[in-house]
Amino acid sequence: MQSIMEDISFKIIVADSSHKQFSSIIADEMENSAKARGTGIAKRSPAYLETKMEEGKAVIALTTEGVWAGFCYIEAWGHGKFVANSGLIVSPEFRKYGLARKIKREIFKLSRTKYPESKIFGLTTGAAVMKINSELGYIPVSYSDLTDDEEFWKGCRSCVNYEILMAKNRQNCLCTAMLYDPNAKRNHTEELALRDDFKKEIKLFDRWVRLKKYVMLKLNKSKDSITSIFL
């Protein structure tokens, strides 16, 4: 039997002012999805998302009928030394059909065009996002390899795990840090081994997320040992 999704095609484009009409539905879905996952997020207002659209720093997915399907935007930190592709969201009815992968590819291309010298990073607990990032050339890194821009880290305040991040002196938390470095030497043996491991299957990412959650939450309960383990 043919699935409904096979009949739907999407346009994935750089957002502009004409897409401001979708800002509220996107902001609401970001919040609802975070609640459903039991995580916190850097809360974004519709007005903030509209700014990203006006600046040409967002990618939006729409069905050919004009129904909103997905979104992601760019944030620059540390005077543009770092760039994050943030707020990835796919409307629940269009999930698991490869849309997030397509949106991430487009926002990655847009980031490379707008900020060719910047390192691109992400912090995520999502197995899907880890997999897509690794396909794009990101590798897992420690938090000290990310931006030290205070404004970026302020975004973590609204996360349910903020206490853990602070207890670890901002060096680790439940999220996995991943980085794309345009100037990295790609033939470094250690990096390649790490990347190969991370390129395997989605099950590997799921296991990693579960293990990290288990260890970090356990550590938070026994504060004495909280500084002694680094994943």
Ligand SMILES: CC(C)(COP(=O)(O)OP(=O)(O)OC[C@H]1O[C@@H](n2cnc3c(N)ncnc32)[C@H](O)[C@@H]1OP(=O)(O)O)[C@@H](O)C(=O)NCCC(=O)NCCS
């Ligand atoms: C995470 C999210 C963006 C994925 O969107 P999607 O369009 O369903 O993802 P895709 O179909 O492109 O899937 C990409 C890969 O991830 C896998 N995947 C998708 N959702 C997954 C999930 N919840 N758990 C584990 N793997 C998942 C897919 O199987 C696919 O891997 P495969 O090619 O090996 O089969 C979407 O579920 C969402 O919007 N969630 C709420 C917001 C969120 O979590 N954003 C990420 C914040 S970092």
